[in-house]
Amino acid sequence: MTQLDMPAQAPVLTQDGRPLKASLSRALRREKLRAFVLILPLLAFVLLTFAAPIVDMLLRSVDNSIVPQTLPRTVVALELWDPQTDELPEEPAYAALVEDLREAVAQKMHTRLGSRLNYEQSGFSSLMRKSGRAVETISGSDVKGQLIAADSAWADPQIWRTLKLYSGTTTKGYFLSALDARQTLDGVEMLPEGERIYLMLFGRTLMMSLTITLLCALIGYPVAFLLAQLPMRTSNMLMILVLLPFWTSLLVRTSAWKVLLQQQGVINDMLVWIGLISDGNRLVMMNNATGTIIAMTHILLPFMILPLYSVMKTISPSYMRAARSLGANDWTAFWRIYFPQSVPGIGAGAVLVFILAIGYYITPELVGGTSGIFISNRIAYHISSSLNWGLAAALGALLLIAVLVLFYVYDKVVGIDNVKLG
Amino acid sequence: MKLATTLLATAALSLTSISVQAADLTIVSWGGAYSASQNNAYHKPFMAMKSGVNIINDESSNEAVAKLRAMNEAGNVTWDIVDVEGPDSQRLCDEGLAMEIDPAEWLAKAPDGTEAYVDFGPSMINKCFIPQIVFSTTFGYRTDVKEWNGAVPTSLCDIFDTAKFPGKRSLEKRPKKNIEWALLCDGVAKDDLYKVMSKPEGIQQALAKLDTIKKDVIWWSAGAETPQRLADGEAVIGSTYNGRLFSVIEEQKQPVAMLWDWQVFDFDGWIIPAGVKEDKLPLIKEYIQFATDTQRLADQAKYISYGPARASSQPLVGKHADLGIDMAPHMPTNPANQKNYLVNNIEWWADNQDEVEAAFQVWLAK
């Protein structure tokens, strides 16, 4: 390339008389375009069918439009009210609320609004339902008095503070809930000890994933080492034992573990049969954290062995031999020479196993009981049972951030181009 | 995002419009033995009567509220008729996700000419709900537990007696019913139940009582789990719907028996999703009229031990279709079975569900 830059006054020409530089950059542009055209269909497909849905869902974690949309007049009326005082809002705010509620009842929005606000302060759900029934009978002057007579909660400034606090179109309430915190007038504060749940669940998800990763490394290492040492023919045969679980359906493996770990299952039966435990003292290995850890270690083990093996294959045996000939014993040779060279393999496998583990849903759901479930199970619960989609989105966003950080680390350590399968 | 949505929607529409025909009726229900009983009592005779109508069974009733809300939000309702429990119908009706129906227009009169809403009586719990059956949630236990030394549980509170009746309990992973049962066994009288529960201390009292057996509980979220655990011996006592226990006892002949003490009555029935396609309505109405008439409701009891919601169907309940046994003693409404009972307090739970559920989930995760 350097000679192209040199003779500036006499450009090198191609056969058809164009400057070589221009011609080359045109070819480069064409090449880029060609590559891009090949990539574009999949890129568009992934963006539309995968990335867009996820972004769309994550936006729910800050969406609060239901409050200003259902109570537009109340939100305006409350602008003048100072939430710091212990005074209740004036009559116009109550009148606006009753008018908003009447419309909400007609569109059946008031119960949904109640559920939304109930996430921030309990009691709103029933308050909205009762008030929805009451507004039909309220008329004339002193709306304030009538509404308070219908439900005394409207005489509580705290209810109004919450309303005012959550009157914007966006909210950080869901993210705060996902971190066991809540918004108050004086800023963010943590929930009382007894009501915290998500930080503990995140912590448990991380701890259990870490345990699973460590177990995988611990039992994957010897096998990868053996496979890397054995002659190709033998190791290929043994490799099938690693690849078979890798290729077997996740549900098949989970059902196998369910069959094995039950109290009336194969393992307990065997232990009773050989007399290690009595029939009345069967081990509880399922519907708890133990079940999740055993089953997931088995399921994720191949993801540790395969990268480890591919790194170990590249370690030349001559280093170990050299160390031994210099007087090192087997252990020293392994520990000082071989092991450090295999660390990248452990890193690659560990990050991969960890990434996969923290997002697991099916296996904890089936064998985890209540103490062996992950944050994913909680997300599913909020989507299909409690219907708190905003919180599900916030929890999902936090989980996704964790995974993306790990993915970034993985990319730096191993490189996504170097992911190998099978 | 907007553009993408429009583009995809257009593409999707062109793909899907071909496959849906007007004569398809998508009916959502619970699956398992319950769906089978509906299939035998309602779907098959209806399809035999109306040739060209094809009923598609969807077993998503468990997630019905979530899915209906998503469909409603998207403005794309793909279900025609949905089977839900009473409390869910209340929520769907409150949120405008279910259609309000006029009983005079939608439901057939009793054979003697009694108006439908009179015949259905107290089971018509809200303006959207079309009742089918009365069911109850109650307990079943294994009859061959060695550690019990021949004793069998006779009262609800034996559930909490782990000394006399050791072994795993299978309870629903929801506060409803568990809270009531715990309080009843903690000395609260039936009449005070919801008064106590309305105070936060009441819920804490119930959870404290449940704490005494927490380590012995395996939680369930699908009705078939308890019968399965009882049959496998994974649990020795468990709560579930009475029809599921009937099937494990009488049809599968497992060593399991019923404990009817303090069973909780509930209704189950149909709702029509709001926003269902206009041109489907006549067919939906025809199906509902057919499937909830006096004879059809009585027919369902031939396949599963749930009581028909119509008064006029009661005398028609006969024998089990395959086993030939008399179904009446297995009905939750049989006088011998309802010495102590509760009726699900839909109103209270609708008002307090969110709070209690949150407290229960925190307790559960500890």
Place this chain on the structure above:
Amino acid sequence: MSSLPSYASPLQRTWHYTFRIICGLIFFFLVFPILVIIPLSFNAQDFFTFTPEMLALDPAGYSTKHYVDFFTNPDWQKALKNSFMIAPTATLLATVLGTLAAIGLSQPHVPFRSVIMAILISPMIVPLIIAAAGMYFFYSRIGLQGTYWGVVMAHAVLGTPFVIITVTATLVGFDNSLVRAAASMGAGPITTFFKVQMPLILPGVVSGALFAFITSFDEVVVVLFLGSASQKTLPWQMFIGLREQISPTILAVASIMVVLSVVLLTVLELLRRRSERLRGVTPA
């Protein structure tokens, strides 16, 4: 390590065999849970454990009734049919799009290569529950929720990273001068692709397709959210069965699926050997 020299000390000897035993136990841990379900699936009783008759190898303890149930029960048959309707279409979509993109990515000059790669690989990395939830809401809005094409597209996108990875791997050793040689001899880009590139990357494409197939064929989280009754797949039916009524039919299905994975594994291994031979990589 692989073989013990004759001058090994007793300690080395002991360690050598201990190590072999440890590895043996780990291999046992890997395959035992999968293999144990095969004999159990022939249980004549409706139990999930070995009956005394089975342990005594009494033929009366064994039966194929769970297989008969699988092949005659309409629920299972419908699930099987649905799986075989969804997986091949999803595989085709994933393979075509993934192969084109992998060829594009392997060109020497691709702008924003690493960003694009990260996006394309993301379906493999993002926790399934997040993807499923997002798709559930988004596909509902565009009318794809509960449709065949909705499930197919979701499964296809989950399978594409595998196609990209396997095809990229075969392209790493690809000599681009072959393409130039073909072009200089007057072959158009399409001819070049089918005559020169395709035969060389074919093993990668096929193994990518197998991965995409198994991804769809095994997938349960997304289909649970996105599917409706008419898309109930085999894993979905298994999930319901596992959670609700564990009938031993599940073990029969599981055994059939284990056999299927053995077949796929064999095909892959043969392909890998062929690919190495074609690219002139000799196994060490």
